[in-house]
Amino acid sequence: MGTLLKRHRWIAPYALLAPGILWLLVFYVYPAFQMFVASFWSGSLEKGFTFSLANYTNYTEAIDQFAPQYLRSIVYAGAATVLTFLIAYPLAYTIAFKGGRYKNVLLFLVVAPFFTSFLLRTISWKIILGDTGILLGPIKELGLLPEDFRLLATPIAVISGITYNFLPFMTLPVYVAVEKVDFRLVEAARDLYAGPWRPGGGIAGALVAGGLAAVLGIVFAWPWPILAAGAALIGGAVGWFLVSESFIRVTFPLSLPGVFAGSLLTFIPAIGDYVNAEFLGNPDTRMIGNVIQNKFLTQNDYPVASALSFTLMAAILVLVTVYARILGTEELTTTGRV
Amino acid sequence: MAPVDGAVAAPGAGRASARRRPGGAAVGRLARLADRYLLLVYTGLAVIYLLLPVAVIILFSFNDPAGKSNFVWQGFTLKYWLNPLGVAGLGDAVWLSLALAFLSTIIATILGTLVALALVRYSFRGRGAANSLIFLPMATPEIVLGASLLTMFVSIGSPPFFPLNFFTILLAHIMFNISYVVVTVRARLAGFPRHLEEAAMDLFANEWQTFWKVTFPLILPGIIAAALLAFSLSIDDFVITNFTAGKTQTFPMFIYAKARIGIPVQVNVIGTLIFVIAVGSVAVTTLAQRRSRSG
Numbered sequence: 001m002g003t004l005l006k007r008h009r010w011i012a013p014y015a016l017l018a019p020g021i022l023w024l025l026v027f028y029v030y031p032a033f034q035m036f037v038a039s040f041w042s043g044s045l046e047k048g049f050t051f052s053l054a055n056y057t058n059y060t061e062a063i064d065q066f067a068p069q070y071l072r073s074i075v076y077a078g079a080a081t082v083l084t085f086l087i088a089y090p091l092a093y094t095i096a097f098k099g100g101r102y103k104n105v106l107l108f109l110v111v112a113p114f115f116t117s118f119l120l121r122t123i124s125w126k127i128i129l130g131d132t133g134i135l136l137g138p139i140k141e142l143g144l145l146p147e148d149f150r151l152l153a154t155p156i157a158v159i160s161g162i163t164y165n166f167l168p169f170m171t172l173p174v175y176v177a178v179e180k181v182d183f184r185l186v187e188a189a190r191d192l193y194a195g196p197w198r199p200g201g202g203i204a205g206a207l208v209a210g211g212l213a214a215v216l217g218i219v220f221a222w223p224w225p226i227l228a229a230g231a232a233l234i235g236g237a238v239g240w241f242l243v244s245e246s247f248i249r250v251t252f253p254l255s256l257p258g259v260f261a262g263s264l265l266t267f268i269p270a271i272g273d274y275v276n277a278e279f280l281g282n283p284d285t286r287m288i289g290n291v292i293q294n295k296f297l298t299q300n301d302y303p304v305a306s307a308l309s310f311t312l313m314a315a316i317l318v319l320v321t322v323y324a325r326i327l328g329t330e331e332l333t334t335t336g337r338v
Numbered sequence: 339m340a341p342v343d344g345a346v347a348a349p350g351a352g353r354a355s356a357r358r359r360p361g362g363a364a365v366g367r368l369a370r371l372a373d374r375y376l377l378l379v380y381t382g383l384a385v386i387y388l389l390l391p392v393a394v395i396i397l398f399s400f401n402d403p404a405g406k407s408n409f410v411w412q413g414f415t416l417k418y419w420l421n422p423l424g425v426a427g428l429g430d431a432v433w434l435s436l437a438l439a440f441l442s443t444i445i446a447t448i449l450g451t452l453v454a455l456a457l458v459r460y461s462f463r464g465r466g467a468a469n470s471l472i473f474l475p476m477a478t479p480e481i482v483l484g485a486s487l488l489t490m491f492v493s494i495g496s497p498p499f500f501p502l503n504f505f506t507i508l509l510a511h512i513m514f515n516i517s518y519v520v521v522t523v524r525a526r527l528a529g530f531p532r533h534l535e536e537a538a539m540d541l542f543a544n545e546w547q548t549f550w551k552v553t554f555p556l557i558l559p560g561i562i563a564a565a566l567l568a569f570s571l572s573i574d575d576f577v578i579t580n581f582t583a584g585k586t587q588t589f590p591m592f593i594y595a596k597a598r599i600g601i602p603v604q605v606n607v608i609g610t611l612i613f614v615i616a617v618g619s620v621a622v623t624t625l626a627q628r629r630s631r632s633g
Contacts, residue, residue: 016456017468020449020516027513028475031486038489045492091384094377108620109385115616116392118574119593120609123601124391127398127409167388264477272479275576279597289481296485296581302492309485313478320477 032313038306045300058307066291066308070315073287076155076277077270080162084170084266085259087163092175092258093251097183110171118165122279125161126152129280153282161276166269170262177258181251189246264323268316288312392613399606406600418603422611425602431592432608434504438588439573442511447565449512450519451557457520458527475517483514484581491582502584510582511575515568522567526560559627566623570616 039058041049063070095106113121128135129151139145151157274289288308295305398408402415423429457468475483487510491500500506534556538548576590583591593605 010462013456013460013462013465016452016460020453020520021468021471023449023513023516024471024475027487027509028478028483029471031490032478032482034490034493035482035486038493049493087384087387090377090380094381098377104624106381106385110388112617113388113392114570114574115620116395116613117590117593117609119576119590119597120395120605121391123593123597124394127394128390130409164387164391268477268479272481274481289479292481292485293580296488302489305485306489309482313482316479 035306036310038302039310041303041306043303045302049302055303058303059311062304062307062311066288069286069288069291070311072285073271073289073312074315074319076159076162076285076287077267077273079159080166080270081170081263081267083159083163084167085174085263088167088170088174088262089259092171093178096175096178096181107172107175110175111168114168119275119279122161122165122275125157125164126279129157129160152280153285155281155285157280158277158285158287161280162270162273165273165276166266169265169269173262173265174255174258177255177261178251181254185250185254186246189250194245194249260324264320268320271316272312395606396610396613399603399610401603401606403603408601408603408606418607422604422607425604427587428592428602428604428608431587431589434586435573435589438504438507438511439569442508442515442572443565443568446512446515446519446568447561450516450564450568451523451561453516454520454523454527458524458530472517472520475514476521480514480575480577481581484510484578487513487578488581502582503586506582506584507579507586507588510578511572514575514578515571518567518571519564522564523557523560526557526563530556559623562623566616566620573612 037051038049040051040053040055041058042052042055043049091110095103095110099106127133130136131150131152132140136145136149136151140147140149151160271287272289274287274293277285277287277290292305292308292312295301295308299305398411399418400414400416401408401411402413402417403410404412418424423432453468453472456462457465457472487506488502491502491506494500530553534552535548538552539545543551574590575588576594579588579591580594587595589608593601596602596605
């Protein structure tokens with residue numbers, strides 16, 4: 001049998017684990033603990049910091065002052081997660097079921113943006129979304145939008161940026177899950193009268209797609225309720241045509257672990273992100289990441305900054321736990337692999 | 339798992355009998371067309387959306403901007419391509435990023451591969467805890483990872499505190515890379531043909547020989563994939579680096595610093611080069627693997 005140490009077999013796994021695990025204990029676990037300690041500090045970088053439990057006021061100060069930024073981060077990250085789901089699911093589904101021999105090429109194209117700099121990609125959106133850029137320029141030329149219309153420096157730009165940057169994090173886990181769906185089950189469902197074309201499936205699809213499109217409309221076209229309603233209508237129609245009963249009853253439920261993993265892999269980095277808000281937003285779109293970064297690196301206010309980031313970590317833990325209770329899956333650590 | 343290819347998956351083709359609703363023929367045909375082409379068209383659009391910013395980066399590396407900011411297309415030029423490091427500090431930042439990515443990849447790949455071997459090969463007390471510890475850094479926002487490392491470095495010693503430099507960035511990069519390496523190599527190990535190792539042992543290979551002549555060549559593609567992932571994560575990392583770098587400037591930090599005053603065109607040139615090299619190396623490894631598999 002393939003063992004490395006015959007006499008003391010039990011040592012082998014620990015010997016293999018030790019260096020990597022130690023590294024994580026020293027540079028992940030201990031710093032997190034140290035950050036918790038630092039959130040009870042008072043003092044300054046020049047004079048040194050002192051620890052006291054009375055400094056729990058760091059937390060009250062952090063939350064009192066920055067509740068809007070926390071809330072904004074949750075809303076932006078949530079909206080971006082819903083959008084990545086809407087964009088990624090059909091993409092992952094098509095690659096998995098219709099990709100054929102181009103599957104690997106398509107998957108490669110999905111991750112290709114990662115081979116350029118994250119910062120440069122975000123700055124690219126600044127060029128694309130610019131007031132007279134390649135997107136708005138032609139539309140304004142045609143007179144379809146007023147001259148002073150802008151996307152840049154709005155919440156829309158920030159949410160679009162986050163959506164774009166984290167799209168592969170949703171696409172890959174969903175792809176892995178959809179790819180695993182045994183197509184014979186779908187065929188069995190069809191044989192049992194779950195039509196690709198039955199009102200049940202169509203209505204369910206229209207409701208789901210319409211509802212999600214409404215979210216999209218509200219987030220993206222908030223000042224124009226008609227646009228939102230239009231988006232819902234179009235989403236409903238698309239759902240009616242594309243979403244079959246077998247999809248709603250078989251494929252989609254079976255792919256839920258991928259959706260679960262994907263939404264966590266999108267939501268968690270999105271809620272802590274500050275690069276999109278900084279490059280594409282304005283002072284009113286500042287997220288909690290911007291505040292933490294500023295407090296740590298510009299103001300050197302370590303105690304409050306630590307309280308802020310510890311609160312962020314706790315908030316994520318709570319949100320993720322609630323989400324896991326609702327969607328309930330134990331495969332969290334295994335389906336997320338890409 | 340049944341293989342699902344395009345032919346089986348297209349429900350319209352050859353499965354018309356599945357439609358049971360009389361009178362729905364026209365609608366059914368429309369649905370079939372939609373099913374056939376709409377998703378493909380959509381996928382094409384999605385790929386364009388994904389690659390649009392990359393195209394903009396490449397395009398603007400040939401731009402000849404009027405002022406300092408490279409936001410508006412002015413005209414085609416090759417002059418920045420002929421002088422890609424012609425901005426103060428850019429060359430140093432690029433070399434620093436390459437050195438960081440190189441070192442952190444080597445160390446994280448070794449540590450992560452060992453962990454993956456332990457997790458897949460052995461059942462032992464504490465395996466669940468080890469799995470969670472591997473998963474957690476990937477589930478923590480980068481800003482929290484960076485911030486906690488910074489508080490740790492600050493808490494070491496009294497003022498002037500622990501110096502932040504190349505070394506502290508390297509420690510951080512190895513930390514976040516380990517998890518990704520473990521996950522990638524573990525995926526490869528999970529379907530590993532154990533009987534090949536047993537055959538080697540039966541043929542009097544000792545454990546050392548078995549590992550290097552059988553196990554290692556088989557998991558090598560997984561290790562290479564992990565190393566490529568680690569390298570690309572490290573060379574592109576901004577947030578964690580920003581917290582652990584002090585005054586040291588990596589390539590992403592150079593971009594960030596220049597973003598306020600206008601990004602030099604050379605940055606786009608370097609970005610394009612990195613993209614081309616990365617895509618090329620992935621293509622080469624994939625082709626090499628395919629050839630060795632078929633040959």
